[in-house]
Amino acid sequence: MPNKLAQRLSVVAPSITLAMNAKAQELRAQGVDVFAFGVGEPDFEPPAHVLEFAKKAIDAGVSKYTAVTGVPALKKAIVDATEKRRGFSCKPENICVGVGAKHVLFNLAVALYEAGDEVIIPAPYWVSYPEQVRIVGATPVIVETTEESGWKMSPAQLQNALTPKTKAVILCTPSNPTGTAYAEAEMKGLLDVLAGHDCWIIVDEIYADLVYDGFKHVSASAIAPQLRDRIITVDGVSKSFAMTGWRIGWGIAPPHIIKALDLVQGQSTTNPAAISQQAAIAALTGPLDDLAAMRETFQKRRNAMVAGLNSVPGIRCRTPEGAFYAFADCRGLYGLPYQGRKIENDEDVAFWLLEAARVATVPGSGFGAKGYVRFSYAQSEARIAAGIEAMKAAVAKAKG
Numbered sequence: 268m269p270n271k272l273a274q275r276l277s278v279v280a281p282s283i284t285l286a287m288n289a290k291a292q293e294l295r296a297q298g299v300d301v302f303a304f305g306v307g308e309p310d311f312e313p314p315a316h317v318l319e320f321a322k323k324a325i326d327a328g329v330s331k332y333t334a335v336t337g338v339p340a341l342k343k344a345i346v347d348a349t350e351k352r353r354g355f356s357c358k359p360e361n362i363c364v365g366v367g368a369k370h371v372l373f374n375l376a377v378a379l380y381e382a383g384d385e386v387i388i389p390a391p392y393w394v395s396y397p398e399q400v401r402i403v404g405a406t407p408v409i410v411e412t413t414e415e416s417g418w419k420m421s422p423a424q425l426q427n428a429l430t431p432k433t434k435a436v437i438l439c440t441p442s443n444p445t446g447t448a449y450a451e452a453e454m455k456g457l458l459d460v461l462a463g464h465d466c467w468i469i470v471d472e473i474y475a476d477l478v479y480d481g482f483k484h485v486s487a488s489a490i491a492p493q494l495r496d497r498i499i500t501v502d503g504v505s506k507s508f509a510m511t512g513w514r515i516g517w518g519i520a521p522p523h524i525i526k527a528l529d530l531v532q533g534q535s536t537t538n539p540a541a542i543s544q545q546a547a548i549a550a551l552t553g554p555l556d557d558l559a560a561m562r563e564t565f566q567k568r569r570n571a572m573v574a575g576l577n578s579v580p581g582i583r584c585r586t587p588e589g590a591f592y593a594f595a596d597c598r599g600l601y602g603l604p605y606q607g608r609k610i611e612n613d614e615d616v617a618f619w620l621l622e623a624a625r626v627a628t629v630p631g632s633g634f635g636a637k638g639y640v641r642f643s644y645a646q647s648e649a650r651i652a653a654g655i656e657a658m659k660a661a662v663a664k665a666k667g
């Protein structure tokens with residue numbers, strides 16, 4: 268039996284979150300109550316009107332293939348929502364709807380990058396960015412950022428990373444895993460640098476609606492209209508409307524890029540699910556009360572999580588501007604006893620937290636940030652408080 272896999276897979280890193288998840292599930296199967304601080308999706312339901320609309324669409328017989336890049340009504344809803352909520356205008360021919368934002372990013376990788384190309388990615392990064400670049404044979408160029416700089420890449424760092432081989436830069440604001448978001452002047456600083464270098468500017472804005480304390484999200488396209496022929500915005504309903512399982516995301520790009528995405532998508536998934544497209548139309552065109560309530564709740568939880576983490580001896584955490592993650596420095600826990608030895612890295616911290624405090628998290632090294640651990644606060648305040656207490660108790664016990 269032939270058993271050789273394609274060479275391209277040899278460069279793709281297996282996800283460390285999978286090992287963590289497997290361990291957490293093993294514990295849950297034994298009846299252990301695990302605090303789910305590792306999750307990457309809102310714990311809310313989609314708005315009720317979205318579900319109603321989707322049910323009606325099923326009854327109305329929406330069950331056929333659609334145009335590969337999405338139905339016209341959804342594109343119109345995206346155009347309107349982008350104008351209203353992201354502050355820049357686009358046209359239906361600028362839009363490709365895919366099976367989630369991740370799919371759009373993957374199709375972009377297939378359409379744009381090849382061997383010899385470099386793609387600049389600031390760290391900490393969402394795990395899929397470098398892996399998608401590697402899968403298509405291109406080279407991710409990681410730019411390290413620090414907590415002291417708010418996990419933001421500076422214009423000078425970006426300038427230094429650019430080479431004649433740079434094919435694209437991928438920015439994520441607000442960021443997974445750090446929750447950091449670029450303020451207008453900071454984003455402008457990066458775009459000014461990119462104005463002088465002919466490459467694609469991919470901006471993942473999937474968390475743009477989830478920003479706190481009045482922080483104003485800025486879309487690159489809104490503040491640099493002169494670069495719009497090179498900016499590709501990635502967005503979707505997964506996070507804003509708690510619709511991760513519906514799998515609808517989109518790219519906003521110049522028409523020739525949309526044609527390329529159409530070509531790639533047309534040979535793989537064809538259209539995203541017809542019913543999901545209808546649900547996304549309802550989400551984008553309906554009332555935004557649920558989103559406002561979710562944002563308010565997340566802000567309270569963020570405050571509870573950050574204050575809680577900072578109260579655990581050995582953990583320190585910056586207050587993030589958006590998303591639903593707290594990215595904490597856990598190096599203060601190094602040296603605690605763990606499985607007959609000492610904790611010596613963030614993976615040890617994550618596994619120890621799971622075993623000693625029943626807290627599931629994601630270690631930072633998977634995001635390119637050793638020493639840190641990502642805590643999702645897509646959990647009730649009561650669960651956050653209980654998880655923090657469990658961590659404090661575990662630290663106290665470990666210190667004897």
Ligand SMILES: Cc1ncc(COP(=O)(O)O)c(C=O)c1O
Binds near residue numbers: 515516
């Ligand atoms: C930064 C970022 N981009 C994209 C995605 C993927 O979104 P979707 O579920 O729409 O594919 C995620 C999901 O975790 C994410 O964190």
